[in-house]
Amino acid sequence: MKNAVAMQQSIGRRDRAPVVSKLILALVFVLGLVVIYMGYTGMREYGASGFSAESAYSAIHALGGDTAAAWQKKLQPQLDALSADRRAAVDQAAAELLTAAWENQKAGGAADAQAMLDAGDGETAWKLLYATYLVNGPKVSTAIKKELAALSGSELAETRVGLLNCIADESAALPKAAEAAAGGLTGSERTAMLTQLLFVANGSAEATDQVNVLKKGVRDKAAQLDAFRMIAGNEVSWVFQLVVSNSRTAILVGIILALDALLLTLLMMGDKTWIIDFKWIIILLIVDFLLLFQLMPLIYMVIKAFFPESSFSLETFKRLYTYPLNLDALKNTLIAAFATMILGTLLAFPLAWLVGRTNLYGKKFFRALFVLTYMVPPYVGAMAWLRLLNPNVGTINQWLRALLGLSDAPGPLNVYTLPGMIWVLTSFYYPYAFITISRAMEKMDPSLEEASRISGGSPLKTLFTVTLPMMMPSLISGALLVFVSAASCYGIPSIIGSPGRVHTVTTRIVEYVSLGQQALNDATGMAVFLMVMAVIILFISDVVLAKRQYITVSGKSVRPAIVDLRAWRVPLTVIVGIFAVIMIFIPFATIFATSFKIDIGKTMFAENNFTLINWTTVFGRTETMNCLKNSLVYASVTATVGIVIACTMSYLLQRTRIRGRKIPDFLITLGSGTPSVVIALGLIMTMKGNFGINIYNTAYIMIIAYTIKYLMMGMRTVVSAMSQIHVSLEECSQVSGASWLRTMFKITGPLIFPSIAAGWFLIFIPSFYELSMTTLLYSSTTKTIGFQLYEYWTFTSQPMSCAMAFGILLIVVFLNFVLNRLTKGEFSI
Amino acid sequence: MKKLLALALALIMVLAMGGTALAVNEDVEGELVIYSSMYQFVIDMMDEALKAEFPNLVPGNDGSFFFYGGTSSLITKIYGEMETGTLGCDMMLVAEPAFSLELKDAGYLQPIEIENPGELLRFPYDEEGYWYPVRVCNMVLAYNPEMEADWEAKGVKIPHTFKEFAEDPALKGYISMGNPLTSGTTYAAVASLTQDDHYGKDFLKGLAANEVMIESGSTAIGKLQTGECAAIMILEESILKVLKEAADKGEPITNLKCIYPDDGVVLIPSTVMTVAEDHSKNVNIEACEAVEKWLLSEPAQKLILEGYMHSVFAGMKEIPYESVDTDSLIEKDLGVDWENAFRNREAINTAWTEIVTTK
Incomplete structure (x- = not known):
C-alpha cells in the first residue's frame, strides 16, 4: 500500500515535471530579458551622461551621501550659528567661488552655476562648492591635513568658526591651523583656500578613494559639472547606481541567462521527458565559461580583423595572404606541424607499445624518461639543441667532423633549417602522443589480441592488425595534440627558425603585434589560419573516427597481455636506449652542465669554470620561491578546472546525442590552436571592464588564459579514453539502481582514471612554465616561474636560467613521483 | 644586495637634502603605475627611491610603482x-622616441613642462614636453677577445665598423643581431x-649577403662565448652587465668585449612619457609631473648609471661600469632621424623583411 502511494506520488511528480520545468525555463528566460533591459537602461543613461566610465555613478552616489551628511551635521549648523551679516557675507563668497570654479571647468560654466544658484536656496552654493572642491579645489598640503586631523574636537570647532569669520571678513585673524596654507594669499585665492580648509576640517578627506573613482570615471572637465550637480543634489539612488554602474555586466548576465534557458529548452526538447537533468546544468556552465572567456575575446579580435576601418573588408586577409613572406611562413608552418605530427606519432606509438605492452628491459624507467622533454619549456630545450647542432661549433657537428674527418667548415648538420626545426619540435611534442597512447594501451582489453594470437597471428601481425587499429582514437588524439602544439609554438621557431630565416605563422604574428595598433588586426588575421587548421584537423579526425567503433574496454577487462619480445628483447632495448640518449640525455645533460658553468663557452671541467653559485643564487631568492608558489597554484587550478571540463565534455561527446554537443569541442580546439599572444591580447581587450568583466591584472585572467590554451590537452586524452569504454558498463550500473553521478564515480571514472591523471598533467605542465601569455597578463604579485625563467634567460644569465630550468624539471618529476606513490601509480604520467 | 644598495642610496639622498626632500614631495598623493622595460634590479632600486622620495604616493601595481616587461611585450600590451x-x-x-x-x-600623451630642458639634457627631447629622454642605450658591436686569434686563423677579422660588420664577406655566417621587428632599439x-x-x-x-x-x-x-659567432x-x-656581474662574483670574465665602431655608435635615448588624462x-598628472622631474634629477640619473645605461644629464661625468665617456660617445653618435623612424616605420620594416629575412 505504501509502495503504491509512493509510486503514485512519483508518477504525479513526473507528470507535473514538464510543467514545472517549462515554467522554470520561461522564468529564467524572462529574468534574462529583464536583466538585459535593466542593463540596457543603465547603458542608455550612462551613454547620455558624457561620463567615461559607469563607475562614476557609484562614486557620485557615495559622495552625494557624504556631502548630504557633511551639510546636515556640520556645515549647516555652523552657518546657522553665524550672525545674519556674516551669513550673508559667507554665502556671497561661496556663490562667487562657485561661479569662478565652474568657469574654470568650462567656458560658460559660471552662467550654469548662476542659473542653479538662482533656482536654488541658501544651501545650493555650499553643496555645489563642496562637491566641486572635493575634486578640483585648492590643494591642501598633507602637513596641514595632518595638523587639522590632530586637533581635538573643541579646537576643530574653534578653527571652523575662525575660518568662517575669515571668509566673511578678510581682516579677521587666521586660525593657527590656516596660517601656513592661507597666510600669503589674498582676495579670492585666500577665500578659496579658507573654504577648502573648512571643508577639509569637516572631513571631506575621508572621501579620497571615491574622489579618485570619480576622476577616473569623469575625465572630461565639462562633464564633471554634471557630476558635481548630482553630488550636491544627492540625486543618485543606490538602486540607480547599482544598475548604471553594472549595466554592461547586467547585459552580459542577462544574455547568458536567456541563452542558457534557450539551450536548456533545446536539450529538453531532444530528451522529451522535460525533466531538468543535473548534467545539463554542468554542461551549460561549461558552455557559459567558454562563451564568456574564450569565444568573446576571440570573436572580438576576429571581427576587428574583418572590420579594420569599422566597415566590413577582406583587405586585411587579402594583403596578408598574398604577401610572399607570409605565404612562406604558412608553408613552413604546415610542413613543420604536419611533419612533427607524423614523426612524433611514428615515434610515440612504438615507444608506447614497447614500454606498455612488451617485456622490454627497463620499461618503467624508459616510460618515465620519455615524458621528460615535456617538462621543460620548449625554448630552454631549443637552446640545448642549438648548442648541439649549430653548424659552426655545435657539439654534435664537432663530433661528426672529427669522426668523418671533415674540414672545419660549418656542418654537416644545421639546426637553423626547416628540418632542424622539425627535429626540435618533434623532440618536444612527441610526448603528447606518447602519453595519450600509452595510457589508452594500459586499459585495453587483451581478449582481441589474444584471439588474434590464438588464430595464429604473430605478435607483429597482431600489433598491426588488432592493436594499432583499436588504438586509433588515442593515436589520432595524440597526433592532433602534436599538430596543434607544433603549429602554434613560438619559442622553438623563434630560437631555431629565425636565425636561419625560417619563418612561421607564430613568428610573423609576434612581429606584427609589435608594429602598431593596426598591426594587431594583421596578427589576428594570421592567427585565423592556425585556428582554421586546428578545426580542420579536428574535423578530419572526427570523420576518420566516426567510421568505426573502438571499444576496447567492455567489462571483463583485466591486465593487458604482455608480449614476449624473445630474441628482439635485447636489440630493441638497445635501440630504445640509443633513442633515449639522443633525444633526452644529451640535451638535458647540456642544460645541466651549463647550469654549473661560469663561462658557457668553455666546458664545465675547464679550469675555474665550475660553480654552484647559479643554483644557490636562483633558489636562494625569495622571489623565486614566490614565483614557484604562484606557478604551482595557477597550474594546479588550471589543470583541475580543465580536467573537470574535459571529463564533462567527454561525457557530452561520447555518451549523448545532444545536438550541438560538438560546439564546445570546436571551441576548445579553436582555443588551443590560437597562438598564445593572440589569446592574451583578446583577454586584454575584453576583460578590462569594457564588456562587463574586469579581471585585468589578476590571477584569474592568467588561469583563464592557460585554460583556454591547454584545455584541449586534457580533453583529447579523456575523450579518447572514454571512446574506448563500452556504454553497457554504465547501463548495467544504472539498471542496478545507481544514479548517474554514482555511475560516473564508481564505473566510468575509475576506468578512465589513468587518462584523467595524464590529462591533468598535460594541462598542468605547460601552464606551470607558460611564458607568452604571462608576460602580457601578469602583475607584481602574480609573477610565475616561467616568467622568472625567461627573465634569467634574457637579461640575467643563461647558466642561471639553466639551473632554474633543471630545477623546474626536478620539481615536476618529484611532484609526479609523489603523486605516483600516493595514488599507487594511478595519478601520474 | 641591490635592494640594500637602493635603500642606502635613497637614505643618502634624503640625508643629503637635509630632510627637506620629504617635505617637498609629501604632497604628491594618489596612485601611480609606470610601465618600464629597464632591468628589474634598476626598477627595484628606483622603486625604493621613489617610495622614499614620495612617501604619500601609492604604488599602484600591488606595492610597486613599476610594471616590468620586455620592450616588445610592453608595446604589445x-x-x-x-x-x-x-x-x-x-x-x-619604455622604448625610444619613435614610439x-x-x-x-595618437593623442595618448600629456605634455609636462620641465625647466630649461635644453640646459638640463644632452639628448633630443620633445619641445612641447610630450617626452624626454631619461636613459640612453648604446648600440655597439661585441666580440670574444679570447677567440680573436682563432678567428684570425680562419681568415676572419673582427669588424671595427658597422660597415665591416655588414659587408666583410669573411664574416658570412658568423654574425648575429636582434630583430628590428620585435626590438625597438x-x-x-x-x-x-x-x-x-x-x-x-x-x-x-650586406647583412643579407x-x-x-x-x-x-x-x-x-x-x-660569442661559444665561438658560434665572431661578432x-x-x-x-x-x-657591461655580464662583465660586472661576473666581476661582482669574484669571477671576472675576459671573453666578452664591446667594440665602439670607428664609423660611429648609435645612441638610443629611451624616453619618459606621461599618459594623457583621458x-x-x-x-x-600632478604625481606624474613630480616623478618625471625626479627622473630627470641627478639622484635618479645615478641609478640609471647603475643599470649600465648612460645618463641624459648634461654635465654628468660618471659613466656606466667599464664604458667610455658619454660626451665622447655623443661626438661619434651616428644619430637617428626620429621623425623618419616614426613616419617611415613600415617602409623601413618592409625593406628589412624583404632584403634581410627573405631567402
Whole structure:
C-alpha cells in the first residue's frame, strides 16, 4: 500500500515535471530579458551622461551621501550659528567661488552655476562648492591635513568658526591651523583656500578613494559639472547606481541567462521527458565559461580583423595572404606541424607499445624518461639543441667532423633549417602522443589480441592488425595534440627558425603585434589560419573516427597481455636506449652542465669554470620561491578546472546525442590552436571592464588564459579514453539502481582514471612554465616561474636560467613521483 | 644586495637634502603605475627611491610603482590596452622616441613642462614636453677577445665598423643581431644605419649577403662565448652587465668585449612619457609631473648609471661600469632621424623583411 502511494506520488511528480520545468525555463528566460533591459537602461543613461566610465555613478552616489551628511551635521549648523551679516557675507563668497570654479571647468560654466544658484536656496552654493572642491579645489598640503586631523574636537570647532569669520571678513585673524596654507594669499585665492580648509576640517578627506573613482570615471572637465550637480543634489539612488554602474555586466548576465534557458529548452526538447537533468546544468556552465572567456575575446579580435576601418573588408586577409613572406611562413608552418605530427606519432606509438605492452628491459624507467622533454619549456630545450647542432661549433657537428674527418667548415648538420626545426619540435611534442597512447594501451582489453594470437597471428601481425587499429582514437588524439602544439609554438621557431630565416605563422604574428595598433588586426588575421587548421584537423579526425567503433574496454577487462619480445628483447632495448640518449640525455645533460658553468663557452671541467653559485643564487631568492608558489597554484587550478571540463565534455561527446554537443569541442580546439599572444591580447581587450568583466591584472585572467590554451590537452586524452569504454558498463550500473553521478564515480571514472591523471598533467605542465601569455597578463604579485625563467634567460644569465630550468624539471618529476606513490601509480604520467 | 644598495642610496639622498626632500614631495598623493622595460634590479632600486622620495604616493601595481616587461611585450600590451581606451599605467619608461612620437600623434600623451630642458639634457627631447629622454642605450658591436686569434686563423677579422660588420664577406655566417621587428632599439639602429646619410639600403644588402643570424632576446651573447659567432650587434648595457656581474662574483670574465665602431655608435635615448588624462590609469598628472622631474634629477640619473645605461644629464661625468665617456660617445653618435623612424616605420620594416629575412 505504501509502495503504491509512493509510486503514485512519483508518477504525479513526473507528470507535473514538464510543467514545472517549462515554467522554470520561461522564468529564467524572462529574468534574462529583464536583466538585459535593466542593463540596457543603465547603458542608455550612462551613454547620455558624457561620463567615461559607469563607475562614476557609484562614486557620485557615495559622495552625494557624504556631502548630504557633511551639510546636515556640520556645515549647516555652523552657518546657522553665524550672525545674519556674516551669513550673508559667507554665502556671497561661496556663490562667487562657485561661479569662478565652474568657469574654470568650462567656458560658460559660471552662467550654469548662476542659473542653479538662482533656482536654488541658501544651501545650493555650499553643496555645489563642496562637491566641486572635493575634486578640483585648492590643494591642501598633507602637513596641514595632518595638523587639522590632530586637533581635538573643541579646537576643530574653534578653527571652523575662525575660518568662517575669515571668509566673511578678510581682516579677521587666521586660525593657527590656516596660517601656513592661507597666510600669503589674498582676495579670492585666500577665500578659496579658507573654504577648502573648512571643508577639509569637516572631513571631506575621508572621501579620497571615491574622489579618485570619480576622476577616473569623469575625465572630461565639462562633464564633471554634471557630476558635481548630482553630488550636491544627492540625486543618485543606490538602486540607480547599482544598475548604471553594472549595466554592461547586467547585459552580459542577462544574455547568458536567456541563452542558457534557450539551450536548456533545446536539450529538453531532444530528451522529451522535460525533466531538468543535473548534467545539463554542468554542461551549460561549461558552455557559459567558454562563451564568456574564450569565444568573446576571440570573436572580438576576429571581427576587428574583418572590420579594420569599422566597415566590413577582406583587405586585411587579402594583403596578408598574398604577401610572399607570409605565404612562406604558412608553408613552413604546415610542413613543420604536419611533419612533427607524423614523426612524433611514428615515434610515440612504438615507444608506447614497447614500454606498455612488451617485456622490454627497463620499461618503467624508459616510460618515465620519455615524458621528460615535456617538462621543460620548449625554448630552454631549443637552446640545448642549438648548442648541439649549430653548424659552426655545435657539439654534435664537432663530433661528426672529427669522426668523418671533415674540414672545419660549418656542418654537416644545421639546426637553423626547416628540418632542424622539425627535429626540435618533434623532440618536444612527441610526448603528447606518447602519453595519450600509452595510457589508452594500459586499459585495453587483451581478449582481441589474444584471439588474434590464438588464430595464429604473430605478435607483429597482431600489433598491426588488432592493436594499432583499436588504438586509433588515442593515436589520432595524440597526433592532433602534436599538430596543434607544433603549429602554434613560438619559442622553438623563434630560437631555431629565425636565425636561419625560417619563418612561421607564430613568428610573423609576434612581429606584427609589435608594429602598431593596426598591426594587431594583421596578427589576428594570421592567427585565423592556425585556428582554421586546428578545426580542420579536428574535423578530419572526427570523420576518420566516426567510421568505426573502438571499444576496447567492455567489462571483463583485466591486465593487458604482455608480449614476449624473445630474441628482439635485447636489440630493441638497445635501440630504445640509443633513442633515449639522443633525444633526452644529451640535451638535458647540456642544460645541466651549463647550469654549473661560469663561462658557457668553455666546458664545465675547464679550469675555474665550475660553480654552484647559479643554483644557490636562483633558489636562494625569495622571489623565486614566490614565483614557484604562484606557478604551482595557477597550474594546479588550471589543470583541475580543465580536467573537470574535459571529463564533462567527454561525457557530452561520447555518451549523448545532444545536438550541438560538438560546439564546445570546436571551441576548445579553436582555443588551443590560437597562438598564445593572440589569446592574451583578446583577454586584454575584453576583460578590462569594457564588456562587463574586469579581471585585468589578476590571477584569474592568467588561469583563464592557460585554460583556454591547454584545455584541449586534457580533453583529447579523456575523450579518447572514454571512446574506448563500452556504454553497457554504465547501463548495467544504472539498471542496478545507481544514479548517474554514482555511475560516473564508481564505473566510468575509475576506468578512465589513468587518462584523467595524464590529462591533468598535460594541462598542468605547460601552464606551470607558460611564458607568452604571462608576460602580457601578469602583475607584481602574480609573477610565475616561467616568467622568472625567461627573465634569467634574457637579461640575467643563461647558466642561471639553466639551473632554474633543471630545477623546474626536478620539481615536476618529484611532484609526479609523489603523486605516483600516493595514488599507487594511478595519478601520474 | 641591490635592494640594500637602493635603500642606502635613497637614505643618502634624503640625508643629503637635509630632510627637506620629504617635505617637498609629501604632497604628491594618489596612485601611480609606470610601465618600464629597464632591468628589474634598476626598477627595484628606483622603486625604493621613489617610495622614499614620495612617501604619500601609492604604488599602484600591488606595492610597486613599476610594471616590468620586455620592450616588445610592453608595446604589445600598450597596443592591446589602447583598444580599450585607457592604458594600465600613468607613465611609461619604455622604448625610444619613435614610439613616443607615435603615442603623441595618437593623442595618448600629456605634455609636462620641465625647466630649461635644453640646459638640463644632452639628448633630443620633445619641445612641447610630450617626452624626454631619461636613459640612453648604446648600440655597439661585441666580440670574444679570447677567440680573436682563432678567428684570425680562419681568415676572419673582427669588424671595427658597422660597415665591416655588414659587408666583410669573411664574416658570412658568423654574425648575429636582434630583430628590428620585435626590438625597438634594434629598429632604431637599423633606421639610423639605413638612413641615406649613412649606409642606405646597402647596409641591409650586406647583412643579407653575410647571412646575419636574427635573434630573439639576448641569446647572441652565448653565441660569442661559444665561438658560434665572431661578432654581434648588441646593446652595450647587455655586455657591461655580464662583465660586472661576473666581476661582482669574484669571477671576472675576459671573453666578452664591446667594440665602439670607428664609423660611429648609435645612441638610443629611451624616453619618459606621461599618459594623457583621458587615457591614464589613475588620472594623476600632478604625481606624474613630480616623478618625471625626479627622473630627470641627478639622484635618479645615478641609478640609471647603475643599470649600465648612460645618463641624459648634461654635465654628468660618471659613466656606466667599464664604458667610455658619454660626451665622447655623443661626438661619434651616428644619430637617428626620429621623425623618419616614426613616419617611415613600415617602409623601413618592409625593406628589412624583404632584403634581410627573405631567402
